[in-house]
Amino acid sequence: MEKHYEELKSIIKIYLPEDVSVDDITPKSHLVNELNINSANLVDVVLDIEEHYDITIEDDEMDKLDTVESAITLIKQKTA
Amino acid sequence: MNKRVVITGLGVCAPNGVGLDNFEQAIFNGVVGIQFDQELADLNFGCQIAGKPDISQDQLARYFTPLQLRDLTATGIHYGMIAGVDAWNDAGLSSTASESVDYDSGIIFGTSTLGVDKLVAAARMTDEGKVRRLGSAVVIQTMSSGISAFLGGYIGAGNQVTTNSSACTTGTESILMGYERIASGKAKRMLVGGCNDSGPYIWGGFDAMRVLNKKHNQEPKKGSRPMQTGASGFVPGSGAGALVLESLDSAMTRGAYIYAEVLGGAVNSGGQRGSGSMTAPNSEAVQRCIKDALVAAHIDPKDIDTINGHLTATGMCPTEIKNWSEALGRSGDDFPYINSLKGMTGHCLAAAGAIETVAGILELKTGQVFGNVNCDDIHPDILALVEKSKIPDQTIPVNPSILAKASFGFGDVNCCMLFKKYNS
Numbered sequence: 252m253e254k255h256y257e258e259l260k261s262i263i264k265i266y267l268p269e270d271v272s273v274d275d276i277t278p279k280s281h282l283v284n285e286l287n288i289n290s291a292n293l294v295d296v297v298l299d300i301e302e303h304y305d306i307t308i309e310d311d312e313m314d315k316l317d318t319v320e321s322a323i324t325l326i327k328q329k330t331a
Numbered sequence: 332m333n334k335r336v337v338i339t340g341l342g343v344c345a346p347n348g349v350g351l352d353n354f355e356q357a358i359f360n361g362v363v364g365i366q367f368d369q370e371l372a373d374l375n376f377g378c379q380i381a382g383k384p385d386i387s388q389d390q391l392a393r394y395f396t397p398l399q400l401r402d403l404t405a406t407g408i409h410y411g412m413i414a415g416v417d418a419w420n421d422a423g424l425s426s427t428a429s430e431s432v433d434y435d436s437g438i439i440f441g442t443s444t445l446g447v448d449k450l451v452a453a454a455r456m457t458d459e460g461k462v463r464r465l466g467s468a469v470v471i472q473t474m475s476s477g478i479s480a481f482l483g484g485y486i487g488a489g490n491q492v493t494t495n496s497s498a499c500t501t502g503t504e505s506i507l508m509g510y511e512r513i514a515s516g517k518a519k520r521m522l523v524g525g526c527n528d529s530g531p532y533i534w535g536g537f538d539a540m541r542v543l544n545k546k547h548n549q550e551p552k553k554g555s556r557p558m559q560t561g562a563s564g565f566v567p568g569s570g571a572g573a574l575v576l577e578s579l580d581s582a583m584t585r586g587a588y589i590y591a592e593v594l595g596g597a598v599n600s601g602g603q604r605g606s607g608s609m610t611a612p613n614s615e616a617v618q619r620c621i622k623d624a625l626v627a628a629h630i631d632p633k634d635i636d637t638i639n640g641h642l643t644a645t646g647m648c649p650t651e652i653k654n655w656s657e658a659l660g661r662s663g664d665d666f667p668y669i670n671s672l673k674g675m676t677g678h679c680l681a682a683a684g685a686i687e688t689v690a691g692i693l694e695l696k697t698g699q700v701f702g703n704v705n706c707d708d709i710h711p712d713i714l715a716l717v718e719k720s721k722i723p724d725q726t727i728p729v730n731p732s733i734l735a736k737a738s739f740g741f742g743d744v745n746c747c748m749l750f751k752k753y754n755s
Binding site for chain 1: 396397398401429464466467468471
């Protein structure tokens, strides 16, 4: 969990708007509503996750990526 | 009753000067921003010289957030943001707070083709079946209105935000469109201008049409020769120019510095009839456009002090001079001063009219007419119409009051604008 969490944080931080700091990220953070990541950039987050973990995330799985925690759950399922 | 419209901000990202101060220095000192371009040479271009603004990553970081800069390869957006943000700040205006929208301010910022490098990269990935990997940056960098979208987000603009496109007339046309919107009371402030990408993909088509100068690859600074004998093609350029237009009322209320008044202008097309074609202007329409602009601006032809021409150096310059002369009914030593910035910048395509208008407004501001560079062999057909002293080869302090600016573009489209020094 801890390893995935740190990796995901470093993926996400690139897409944070200027007024959100990487320190604002918590496991419960909602990517769009709380971290204010532009919804268009979610696609880029997904691409970066796919590349990093060598997995494929389908369109209908993207709504499981709403929070940091749920993203980690999805990554764990895919890499299991 | 139309509202009076003034210019309160200028910004420029030109091959011979990035930023207003550098550009002002450059135009009055005849600094040429055209260089040998190794990339064009490597790709077997006939013309291997070009005008490109010199900008660093550090400079870009002042105009874009790190996230915006990620994978931002659309050079037109680089140039347009530098010019547009500079103009906005030059007018004493700033980005709105995160929750507030400025419904009185809009944007009409033109371009030809935007984000060509991005489009080429995306096309390659698409052809490889990797469309899924394109990410989110392709659309915003390749839609024509991408530049207006970037600027709109910076400003928080809530009025009309759009992009015009009329080939090499684009930059000048955007000024007329913004002027009309303010004059009719639909906006208080409009950020207008034009930008154009640089690079082989944007210039290749012109090289293939054999309209670029291939004779000065070893002497780049002498390559752009508007109005000269044997001018055999234009030098491709790029960049952006931007102006903040504002109602006189709004400018006075804010206590803003006023560079000049926009008196009015006209736009038309020659219909690709008569002497007009897809690539050449119909002279009848050009003259009509100039005359219509005078009527719209309530200006007598004799009142024009200086003309900033289109004058690209393709061999059409004598025809353009003839059109000015006939439309204004002026010739010899009665002809206004005339110059072409393209000798210093090359032809900046969709950005040309905007960059050149910024140069013209700086003439009104400083009381000078900038000298034409590479001006030692003026075409005899031009000298038959215009006294040589009216085509200065050095910057001269003649305190011009009224400036005419025209641009002509593929598709046989024309635009002419008139500006007046502002005396409070």
